[in-house]
Every structure is written in C-alpha cells, then in structure tokens.
Amino acid sequence: MVDSKCLNENLRRSIAYKTNQTCIINKQDIIEAVHGVLGGTKKSAEDAVEMVISTIVGSMAKGEDVSVAGLGIFAVKARKARQARNPKTGEIIQVAAMKVPKFRAAKSLKDAVK
Numbered sequence: 001m002v003d004s005k006c007l008n009e010n011l012r013r014s015i016a017y018k019t020n021q022t023c024i025i026n027k028q029d030i031i032e033a034v035h036g037v038l039g040g041t042k043k044s045a046e047d048a049v050e051m052v053i054s055t056i057v058g059s060m061a062k063g064e065d066v067s068v069a070g071l072g073i074f075a076v077k078a079r080k081a082r083q084a085r086n087p088k089t090g091e092i093i094q095v096a097a098m099k100v101p102k103f104r105a106a107k108s109l110k111d112a113v114k
Contacts, residue, residue, distance in 0.1 A: 027053075060101060072105040 027049065035045035056074055059066050066074040081097040105113075 063099070068106075070106055070108050072103055072109055075102045075104065076100075077102045 031042065031046045031049050034049055035042050038045060038048070056066050060074055060076050063076050065076065068074070076099050079098050079100055082095050083092055084095050085092055
C-alpha cells in the first residue's frame with residue numbers, strides 16, 4: 001500500500017516504493033515533478049533541475065555554503081588529518097585532511113518530518 005502522505009499524487013504515481021514504505025526519489029522523479037508543475041518540454045524541466053544541482057555543487061566546490069529556505073544549508077566542512085586502522089590488516093594508516101559536504105536541515109523540514 002502506498003503512503004499517501006509521502007508525496008503529492010502526480011509524483012507518487014511514478015515512483016517505486018520499498019517494502020517498508022520509504023519513498024525512493026531520484027533525479028528523474030524530480031524532473032517529472034518540475035515538468036508537471038511548469039509544463040513545457042521535459043528537456044526544459046531537466047535543464048532547470050540540472051542548473052539547480054550544478055549551482056549547488058559549483059558553489060560548494062568553491063568552499064561556499066548554500067542555503068535553501070525551507071530545506072536547509074549545504075555546507076563544506078574541513079576534516080583534519082588523522083590516523084586510522086585498516087580493519088583487514090590492523091595496520092595504522094594516515095588519512096589526509098579533506099573537505100566533505102554536510103547538510104543541516106532547516107527547522108521547517110525538521111518539523112515536517114516529525
């Protein structure tokens with residue numbers, strides 16, 4: 001049985017569900033939803049979704065945070081260099097410092113999930 005609270009009716013029809021009722025949404029499903037709202041061609045909807053994603057990724061690649069109202073903040077976090085252990089051999093290895101993406105959910109998103 002499909003959880004009607006999961007997604008709007010138009011998007012819900014095109015999405016597969018796991019047995020535990022967790023919605024599985026991929027980029028193509030988002031494109032379908034944008035196309036359903038905006039109309040026009042699917043190519044224009046795909047271009048719009050790609051532009052949003054590439055803008056977020058491009059800004060984060062520069063080290064900038066991206067805030068999307070009602071959704072949250074995509075941030076770049078610096079991790080320090082550290083030592084780790086290879087679980088297979090037990091050997092201690094050095095892990096280099098790196099930057100990793102981080103997401104902090106907005107209050108409205110947290111409240112909607114509750």
